[in-house]
Amino acid sequence: MRKNIRVLGLESSCDETAAAVVAGDGTILSNVILSQIEDHKPYGGVVPEIAARAHITHMDRLIREALYEAKCDFDDLSAVAATSGPGLIGGVMIGMMTGKAIAAAKNIPFIGVNHLEGHALTIRMTDAVQFPYLLLLVSGGHCQILAVKAVGEYERIGTTIDDAAGEAFDKTAKILGLGYPGGPAVERAAKLGDATKFQLPRPLKGKVGCNFSFSGLKTAVRREVEKIGDSISQQDMYDLAASFQEAVCDSILDRVDRGMDYYLEHYPSVPHIFVVAGGVAANSALKSSLSQLCNEKGFSLMAPPMGLCTDNGAMIAWVGVERLQLGLVDSLDLAARARWPLDPNAATVTGAGVKA
Numbered sequence: 001m002r003k004n005i006r007v008l009g010l011e012s013s014c015d016e017t018a019a020a021v022v023a024g025d026g027t028i029l030s031n032v033i034l035s036q037i038e039d040h041k042p043y044g045g046v047v048p049e050i051a052a053r054a055h056i057t058h059m060d061r062l063i064r065e066a067l068y069e070a071k072c073d074f075d076d077l078s079a080v081a082a083t084s085g086p087g088l089i090g091g092v093m094i095g096m097m098t099g100k101a102i103a104a105a106k107n108i109p110f111i112g113v114n115h116l117e118g119h120a121l122t123i124r125m126t127d128a129v130q131f132p133y134l135l136l137l138v139s140g141g142h143c144q145i146l147a148v149k150a151v152g153e154y155e156r157i158g159t160t161i162d163d164a165a166g167e168a169f170d171k172t173a174k175i176l177g178l179g180y181p182g183g184p185a186v187e188r189a190a191k192l193g194d195a196t197k198f199q200l201p202r203p204l205k206g207k208v209g210c211n212f213s214f215s216g217l218k219t220a221v222r223r224e225v226e227k228i229g230d231s232i233s234q235q236d237m238y239d240l241a242a243s244f245q246e247a248v249c250d251s252i253l254d255r256v257d258r259g260m261d262y263y264l265e266h267y268p269s270v271p272h273i274f275v276v277a278g279g280v281a282a283n284s285a286l287k288s289s290l291s292q293l294c295n296e297k298g299f300s301l302m303a304p305p306m307g308l309c310t311d312n313g314a315m316i317a318w319v320g321v322e323r324l325q326l327g328l329v330d331s332l333d334l335a336a337r338a339r340w341p342l343d344p345n346a347a348t349v350t351g352a353g354v355k356a
């Protein structure tokens with residue numbers, strides 16, 4: 001029964017246009033992604049208007065490709081799932097309206113997916129991890145520690161009070177002239193640098209709670225660049241990238257360490273599973289520090305494969321599968337949301353980069 005389910009998932013909340021078909025047992029039948037990196041490169045960051053135009057130009061073709069690769073057509077679909085927030089509202093509306101149109105035309109359920117839930121539940125599609133688990137969601141728009149209790153049930157244990165981790169990587173890459181997108185560029189440069197050359201701050205390290213802060217770190221990098229002035233060398237850039245990456249890893253580790261203590265206290269007698277997801281989870285320095293921390297604290301570290309850490313349609317289709325099986329479908333008047341926290345009870349943190 002589960003195997004016969006086929007859900008089409010659409011993602012368009014940022015700078016990837018994506019469509020995928022996932023079966024009820026988690027098999028990814030197709031996962032087509034069009035990155036807009038080249039469109040945004042000249043601006044050093046995502047331009048919402050350009051993103052929206054690209055989504056509208058390519059979405060229909062990507063859906064056709066996803067269906068073709070999955071060897072099915074609209075009549076084989078059990079439901080359509082589309083990201084309905086949080087994200088750049090123009091893009092979100094394009095994916096969501098396309099999904100609703102297919103659902104209406106084919107008379108099948110529509111599921112409006114929280115993009116963050118896509119990242120949060122990917123590990124259940126790839127590794128069938130059972131609830132509950134502790135999650136670090138680190139992406140371009142978000143940096144949160146969450147207890148994942150069930151579909152639609154989250155406790156936010158910590159979040160960023162200013163920039164997201166990926167945003168800090170992107171802004172630092174821009175300051176260092178390393179190109180866009182910043183995360184992979186900083187990681188590559190860091191491999192050639194010496195992390196002990198610059199003493200950068202470890203924001204919030206040792207402080208109570210599990211919140212993150214990255215904006216001061218990025219400013220510290222800018223100050224070092226200004227201090228050196230015109231004589232700055234390529235090696236200085238590499239050393240700054242390495243020092244920055246190490247400072248980010250140190251800060252994240254300190255916050256996750258506390259998050260684990262909180263989880264152990266508030267979720268006793270459950271398996272100690274720690275999942276890392278989102279685009280920044282592709283960073284191998286972060287992954288290896290987290291792996292060491294997990295060993296020390298007795299957690300098993302789980303992470304989706306790299307290609308499913310960054311934005312994709314399969315993660316949205318999978319949330320569709322999970323929700324469809326629970327009867328959690330949406331009506332066609334569901335509104336797109338620029339902000340949409342996973343834990344509605346968590347206190348609002350009004351930092352510049354916090355989108356949920």
Ligand code: KG4
Pocket residue numbers: 014138139140141142165166167169170181182183184187278279280281282283284309310311
């Ligand atoms: O999850 P994602 O694709 O999009 C959002 O939902 O935000 O994450 C994109 C973010 C970007 O900020 C990118 O610079 C960062 O993930 N990223 C990395 C790496 N690969 C991607 N950050 C650090 N190291 C990487 N290797």
Ligand code: ZN
Pocket residue numbers: 115119139140278279310311
């Ligand atoms: Zn994402």
